[in-house]
Amino acid sequence: xxxxxxxxxxxxxxxxxxxxxxxxxxxxxxxxxxxxxxxxxxxxxxxxxxxxxxxxxxxxxxxxxxxxxxxxxxxxxxxxxxxxxxxxxxxxxxxxxxxxxxxxxxxxxxxxxxxxxxxxxxxxxxxxxxxxxxxxxxxxxxxxxxxxxxxxxxxxxxxxxxxx
Amino acid sequence: xxxxxxxxxxxxxxxxxxxxxxxxxxxxxxxxxxxxxxxxxxxxxxxxxxxxxxxxxxxxxxxxxxxxxxxxxxxxxxxxxxxxxxxxxxxxxxxxxxxxxxxxxxxxxxxxxxxxxxxxxxxxxxxxxxxxxxxxxxxxxxxxxxxxxxxxxxxxxxxxxxxxxxxxxxxxxxxxxxxxxxxxxxxxxxxxxxxxxxxxxxxxxxxxxxxxxxxxxxxxxxxxxxxxxxxxxxxxxxxxxxxxxxxxxxxxxxxxxxxxxxxxxxxxxxxxxxxxxxxxxxxxxxxxxxxxxxxxxxxxxxxxxxxxxxxxxxxxxxxxxxxxxxxxxxxxxxxxxxxxxxxxxxxxxxxxxxxxxxxxxxxxxxxxxxxxxxxxxxxxxxxxxxxxxxxxxxxxxxxxxxxxxxxxxxxxxxxxxxxxxxxxxxxxxxxxxxxxxxxxxxxxxxxxxxxxxxxxxxxxxxxxxxxxxxxxxxx
Numbered sequence: 060x061x062x063x064x065x066x067x068x069x070x071x072x073x074x075x076x077x078x079x080x081x082x083x084x085x086x087x088x089x090x091x092x093x094x095x096x097x098x099x100x101x102x103x104x105x106x107x108x109x110x111x112x113x114x115x116x117x118x119x120x121x122x123x124x125x126x127x128x129x130x131x132x133x134x135x136x137x138x139x140x141x142x143x144x145x146x147x148x149x150x151x152x153x154x155x156x157x158x159x160x161x162x163x164x165x166x167x168x169x170x171x172x173x174x175x176x177x178x179x180x181x182x183x184x185x186x187x188x189x190x191x192x193x194x195x196x197x198x199x200x201x202x203x204x205x206x207x208x209x210x211x212x213x214x215x216x217x218x219x220x221x222x223x
Numbered sequence: 224x225x226x227x228x229x230x231x232x233x234x235x236x237x238x239x240x241x242x243x244x245x246x247x248x249x250x251x252x253x254x255x256x257x258x259x260x261x262x263x264x265x266x267x268x269x270x271x272x273x274x275x276x277x278x279x280x281x282x283x284x285x286x287x288x289x290x291x292x293x294x295x296x297x298x299x300x301x302x303x304x305x306x307x308x309x310x311x312x313x314x315x316x317x318x319x320x321x322x323x324x325x326x327x328x329x330x331x332x333x334x335x336x337x338x339x340x341x342x343x344x345x346x347x348x349x350x351x352x353x354x355x356x357x358x359x360x361x362x363x364x365x366x367x368x369x370x371x372x373x374x375x376x377x378x379x380x381x382x383x384x385x386x387x388x389x390x391x392x393x394x395x396x397x398x399x400x401x402x403x404x405x406x407x408x409x410x411x412x413x414x415x416x417x418x419x420x421x422x423x424x425x426x427x428x429x430x431x432x433x434x435x436x437x438x439x440x441x442x443x444x445x446x447x448x449x450x451x452x453x454x455x456x457x458x459x460x461x462x463x464x465x466x467x468x469x470x471x472x473x474x475x476x477x478x479x480x481x482x483x484x485x486x487x488x489x490x491x492x493x494x495x496x497x498x499x500x501x502x503x504x505x506x507x508x509x510x511x512x513x514x515x516x517x518x519x520x521x522x523x524x525x526x527x528x529x530x531x532x533x534x535x536x537x538x539x540x541x542x543x544x545x546x547x548x549x550x551x552x553x554x555x556x557x558x559x560x561x562x563x564x565x566x567x568x569x570x571x572x573x574x575x576x577x578x579x580x581x582x583x584x585x586x587x588x589x590x591x592x593x594x595x596x597x598x599x600x601x602x603x604x605x606x607x608x609x610x611x612x613x614x615x616x617x618x619x620x621x622x623x624x625x626x627x628x629x630x631x632x633x634x635x636x637x638x639x640x641x642x643x644x645x646x647x648x649x650x651x652x653x654x655x656x657x658x659x660x661x662x663x664x665x666x667x668x669x670x671x672x673x674x675x676x677x678x679x680x681x682x683x684x685x686x687x688x689x690x691x692x693x694x695x696x697x698x
Contacts, residue, residue: 073268073283099279099387116283116387120330121372155354163287175357176364195268 063128064218066112068135072098076190076203080135083188083210084114090211110218117163123173132183133217134166135210137190137203144189146206148213151183186213242637242658250647255638257630257662258494266620274303274592274611275393281607282387284622287668290323290378291600291625293391294460295607300393302480302594303611304585311578312395317460318408318570319381319390320598321563324459325415326374327601328515328560331666332422333367336553339660340429345653366418370560373415377567380404395582402577409571412564416529419561423533426554439643441549441636441661444469446501446511448628449518450599451476456526457518457534457562459599465521466501466511471545474501479597482606488623498631499623510631513603514665515555517629520545525558527565533558549636549664556601556666589613600625602666626667636661 066087068080084102085095091110096102102113106125115122118134126132138147153170164172166185173179188210191200247253265284272280277296282289294316301308308316334353342351357364382388383398390396430437446469450462464482466474477485488497489506501509511517525531537558540546546555570576592611597604603625610619640661645654 071283073280099384099389101384116289119371119375120368121375123368124372155352171354172357175354176361176368195264 062109062130064110064131064133065106065126065129066110066133066135066214066218067118067122068112068114069117070137071116072197073195075192075194075196075198076137076188076200077193078197079137079188079190079199079203079207079210081114082199082207083135083186083214084112086207086211087214088112090215118166118169119163120169120172123169123177126169126173126181127177127179130181131217132166132170132181133214134183134185134187135214136166136185136187138187139190141189143187145202146209146213147185147187147189148217149185151185153180184217186210186217242641242662244641244645244647244658246645246647252638252641252645252647255634255641255658256493257634257637266622269620270617272617273615274300274594274609274617275615277607277609277617278391278393279387279389281622284624288323288327288600288602288625290319290388291598291605292607293388294320295596295598295600295605297391297393298461298596298598299594299607299609300596302596303592303609303615304393304594305592306394306583306585308395308583309578309580311399311575312581312583313461314570314573314576315381315396315400315581316391318400318567318576319378319388320460321567321570322374322377322381324374324563324601325419325560325567326371326378327666328556328563329367329370329374329418329422331601332426332553332557332560333364333370335663335666336556337422337425339656339663340425340553344656344660345651348652348656351656363421366421370415370418373411374563377408380407392582394584397582399579399581400576405571405577408567412568412571416561416564419557419564420529422557423554423561426557427536430550430554437550438548440657441639441664442547443635443639444547445632445635446474446504446509447517447520447545448511448513448604449521450479450597450604451522452526454526455523457522457524457530457559459518459559459563461598464597464604467521467545469545469547471520471543475503479606480595482595482597482608482623486623494630496627496630498634499628500631507631510635511628512632513625513628514552514601515559516546516549516552516664517603518599519555519558525562527562527569529565530558530562533561549661552664552666589615602626602668603628624668626665629665629667633662633665633667636664 068084070077070080072078072081088095096114101115151166151170153174154167155171170183188203188206190203241258243256244252245254269280278293281292281296284292337356338351338353342355378388382390446466448464448466450458451465452458452462463476463478465476468474475485485502486499487502488499490497500506519537525534591613594609596607605625606623608621609617611617637658640657644657
């Protein structure tokens, strides 16, 4: 398989900082000379590049078959709480955490499913920005807005690392 | 010395759901609360928007059942526009809805419910999960994924997008069904129906083998609510709302737009989520259950043959009376999944489904509008109620979501299980899991419209009256 990377942003653009990944993905696409996503576009219909990027409302199991075509995944999200840096960039391991109620999946759970069901083990990272405001609105906290470009830089750095 | 146990299962953002169990001096459960710290700002967020944008906006309320909101908003838009969608449009909307019901019910059963049933409430939580199913029965796991994919692909084929369908609009839908898509949907029906039947077999087998637990676990009398068709049959897209009491007596049947005459909402200081109840019975006597168990307890029949046969068996569980045990939600849920698949077949075989007559356009005059749209979301009855000014701009939005309708029922279920199983002198993981499992029966969607990565601890803390932490379980 050729070396391929997919960047998956996810969140809700109507919930303030929760939607920051949408802006990060679009800024990344702009800098890569790719068509920017319209609101409600996912990018799933135009996957043919060495570096693809999509935006989803959440991670769901049916994207597993899609991910089998990539050997690197970079997840982009907001995060909550002060335990990690405001801009976090960390590897993601395949690890299932029991989910009591929710239908959506975490990045590590998605990787665990990929590994267990499809014997597929892509390298994966999470780039996340700490969110402060999750109210119903479409504006970002100033601190979040300021971290969009650094997040894009972090993604570009990961993409430029030696191929797996 | 009184003590308190807190379960914080969903604290993604500032804590969305918690269970607190208050113990008496002997360590016995005194009182249990199910708290939901849900943001209720969406209604205000929508005010000032054109009503016809709501089918798109409201999909982002929830990433789990966006189609339910999409369709309820479209139905409210029909009423505001004073138009009736043509029959083919109704069929296509229902087809999309069935896709969502199938994928949601399948996901819940295999991912969240089945591990308890297959491995037991007391199994090691490290292995009491879907991965053990994958390891022990990989074929079943793949079938589960395919069932969800099948439902999701119906939504995608109709909506034109994998996420946030652009399909239903006030007056109908914006595109007819193509023959290519009709064939593709029909091609896998037989296989998917077999998967639903296998799930029913698992659920039914467990419930029969564990009958004492099934009939006592989170079992309590309540009223029940759900849509029915003109013949009293199961309806998930359209119909009238029927309510029955704990003995199965008919309490009310009304058109969705009259819901405020029958339903009121009670506020408790310990939860942001309101507690809907039947006006004429008052609160809490008027609380009711919705969702698969609620629906199957109010209907007279199911209009598809395989699901109807299962429904006959379901009705025998309590001698024709309503089934009270919360664990029967799992069985009811998969009977509905089977119905959804059979209904997809019926819809695809209907000659009208291929018609190009899929939209009625609204009249041009400008008048203030009001409209109610109701569908049976996978988790239960979903109300969208909008008012607009003469330009179609929303001036009032009221939503009662399925999880809200089940709010008091989940509170009651958690309390019943805590009383039955919790020994405050020493917590066990199995105890925690049982309390969770009681709530899990209702497949709640507490606040899934944000997805930021954060702490999602599952924690039970035993706290003495002086604040000392006596015991703690978490995962």
